[in-house]
Amino acid sequence: MWSEEHIETYLKDKLDNKRFLHSLSVRDTAVKMAICYGEDENKARIAGLVHDCAKNMNGYELMNIARKHGYKISSIYEESPQLLHGLVGAIIAKETMGIKDKDIFNAIAYHTTGRKNMSLLEKIIYLADYVEPLRKYPGVEELRELAYKDINKALIQSFDVTIKYVVEKGQMLHLNTIEGRNYLIKIVGE
Numbered sequence: 467m468w469s470e471e472h473i474e475t476y477l478k479d480k481l482d483n484k485r486f487l488h489s490l491s492v493r494d495t496a497v498k499m500a501i502c503y504g505e506d507e508n509k510a511r512i513a514g515l516v517h518d519c520a521k522n523m524n525g526y527e528l529m530n531i532a533r534k535h536g537y538k539i540s541s542i543y544e545e546s547p548q549l550l551h552g553l554v555g556a557i558i559a560k561e562t563m564g565i566k567d568k569d570i571f572n573a574i575a576y577h578t579t580g581r582k583n584m585s586l587l588e589k590i591i592y593l594a595d596y597v598e599p600l601r602k603y604p605g606v607e608e609l610r611e612l613a614y615k616d617i618n619k620a621l622i623q624s625f626d627v628t629i630k631y632v633v634e635k636g637q638m639l640h641l642n643t644i645e646g647r648n649y650l651i652k653i654v655g656e
């Protein structure tokens with residue numbers, strides 16, 4: 467597996483500066499959340515650092531890599547190929563960086579859409595991406611606090627923000643996001 471230094475050099479080369487700084491910030495936030503919830507700090511650190519490694523690829527590249535690895539490109543990915551940057555990032559983490567951990571793979575792969583029955587690490591990376599200190603959107607302070615108090619409720623809120631945003635833009639909703647939200651609402655209500 468690549469050293470963290472090697473990963474950072476790669477990210478600096480592949481990402482614009484804003485996205486690179488965001489990656490470092492997600493790394494640090496993910497570590498804080500891992501400590502808070504008793505998750506492996508090192509896994510959170512690596513997954514947080516790497517999660518957006520494919521973010522600056524264009525839609526054509528993203529679809530190509532996903533296709534080459536046997537993933538079917540459904541119509542939602544044709545409409546919004548950027549949704550593939552999680553999955554393609556996970557492929558790069560595994561094949562280029564040599565990160566073999568399945569939970570890290572999934573945390574990177576599903577950080578864009580979420581899904582039902584997410585692992586603790588998946589939840590941490592999804593939320594760290596949402597609430598890292600460089601993020602600015604209405605309601606972020608409240609969500610930032612909630613992220614350390616009730617991870618499931620915070621996740622539902624962040625799904626709500628995403629769903630509203632996608633609907634407002636008139637785009638398709640990814641089924642994983644809806645299933646992820648339904649699943650958590652059931653858990654939280656029990």
Ligand SMILES: [Fe+2]
Nearest residue numbers: 517518521578
């Ligand atoms: Fe991302």
Ligand SMILES: [Fe+2]
Nearest residue numbers: 488517518595
């Ligand atoms: Fe991100």
